Amino acid sequence: MSMLESGCQKPRRQAASGCLGVLRLPSLFCALMRTPPQPPRGPTPPRGPASSQRGPAAAKPAAPKAAPRRPPRRLPAWLARAQRLLLSPGQEWQAIAAEFATPSSIYSRYILPMAAIGPIAATAGTIVFGVRNSIAGSYAMSAGDAVTSGVLEYGLNLLGVYGFAVLIEVLAPSFGGQRNRAQALKVAAYSSTPYWLxxxxxxxxxxSLIGGVLSLYSIRLLALGLPPLMKAPRDKSAAYTLLASIAGVILALIIGPLTGVVVGR
Incomplete structure (x- = not known):
């Protein structure tokens, strides 16, 4: 190779190496501009409760709850029993027969309030109108005498229902029934419901005479109550009811005039 050729080759090599350097610059620049690798992510934290929406798309507030209805008032136990005796006597007599009761409980729970209805009404009516009615007729009565008569009538009612119970108990064996003072008092008290009302x-x-007519339904209650409570056979219950009813009517007739005698009428 001649000197000329070797001199010509050097510039070529230098030019080639310069071209390669120019070509490597963009790749080096791109390498420098690359995003560094991100560190590994840890566990995603739990999200909190979603914030409530605001504006027209927000949920409407719940409608106010209606005020709770008050439960209906119940009748007193003694008045509720009187109602059942009038509306469904057969079922109520069966319930009464199965109840354990003593004479004192029968008096306190039923007889004391029921026996007071008539005397209170008669006393109030006499004070307002100044007149008292009886089987013998109408007569004037002062307010003081009306109160005295009402108290006396109430006491006689309490004694009369017990006397009626004794008669029912005494008559029971004659009609195949069983003697039982508590059961007899039940019959006397609960069968007197129409009379007291x-x-x-x-x-x-x-x-006042209308009340006497209404009290006749007591005979019906007596007929329904004697068999289950006094254990009287059905075939003898009619005669048993008849005699017991007569005794009850006599007691009722005694109570009315007796109050008039004591008051001085």
């Missing part, structure tokens, strides 16, 4: 009519003296 009818006494409320005495609040108006001129309507």
């Amino acid at each position: 009818g006494g409320a009519v005495a609040l108006f003296p001129k309507l």
